[in-house]
Amino acid sequence: MTNWIEALQSHLIVLGVGTDDNIFRDLMPDDPVIAMSLHGDSGELPEATFDGKWILHPGLQVLVRDTDSDAARARLDAARAALIGIENTTLSGVKYIGITALQEPMPLGTDESGAFVIAQNFLVLLSFDAIGTLAAGTKFYWNGSEVAEVLSLGDLLARVDVRDVSHRSSPFKEYKPGKPGLEPLEIIGTLRKEGGSLSFFAEATSGVIGTCEVRFPEEIGLSVMFDAFVSQHRTSFASILRFAATLQPTGRIRLELSS
Incomplete structure (x- = not known):
């Protein structure tokens, strides 16, 4: 800017x-x-x-x-x-x-x-x-730590340890940060910019199977919710990881867990 x-x-x-x-x-x-x-x-x-x-x-x-x-x-x-x-x-x-x-x-x-x-x-x-300022070098932060960086609008590397995430895995189990039972999750995906919207398509490659898709709607702003759907490697239930994306005026994006 x-x-x-x-x-x-x-x-x-x-x-x-x-x-x-x-x-x-x-x-x-x-x-x-x-x-x-x-x-x-x-x-x-x-x-x-x-x-x-x-x-x-x-x-x-x-x-x-x-x-x-x-x-x-x-x-x-x-x-x-x-x-x-x-x-x-x-x-x-x-x-x-x-x-x-x-x-x-x-x-x-x-x-x-x-x-x-x-x-x-x-x-x-x-x-x-807001969307037009997202570019190579944009950082992703989660729980105070850098977890990703936009190398280009078509190449994003994100690493998230799901053991630090409080989320529900099916209606029957709920995991809190620090609770054992989940393996580290590495997400490698593609960040796309189409018109006025951003989409993040990713595959979870470590400790999980299947794919997850994160969509940024046109209303991207300071607080945008999205869900990441993944399947655990050693179980039959699906996990839903819900985050909030915060777009900062410096061009950085902060990822924080939603309550």
Whole structure:
């Protein structure tokens, strides 16, 4: 995903709020004295929509420094007007739903050079394609451990130890993590991307027989449930392993057992 702060920096420059020489990202250098700096954080946990989009709401702080307090306030006002005017706008491939000021401008006094510094915090709402960001290098995590990595959209290697899984094997038996009776399960499969959906087709090759199929629906987002159906090697009953897939804004997928 394009650096969203970099996109905002470019937008402010285009609108004439500043130039390449006095609007900065993530730092406020000592020179020039008249300067502006944009600082961001990850904000709250992202949300997912039913059309396969992520909604992110990071925080943004704008710092302005000038030799005169009124001039510093005027530059901050210009930046705020430009930012809150961004609504349902796409910049560098990222859709900005909107930007909201969280409080009034905050005078921070003067720095070591005697220049006036003023700041204001904002909430930024971003949206981008969740499925489109899945690519080679995407990691799968389960119970805090890495269990798989997408080598390409057609090649996925996943290793899962079913002895650590709490699940039901037919209506008659229930296994808890750490309970003996299940052998390690190695899953090797193919991850496919067709249109707006993802599918994972796999064969369990160690300790089990048969195949399992994991489907990611079009509504893939932060919490997508799927079942893996496998048959135990030394028994006649089928096991159902139910997981939740969590798609993180870093492009990683976290697999966690569902209750």
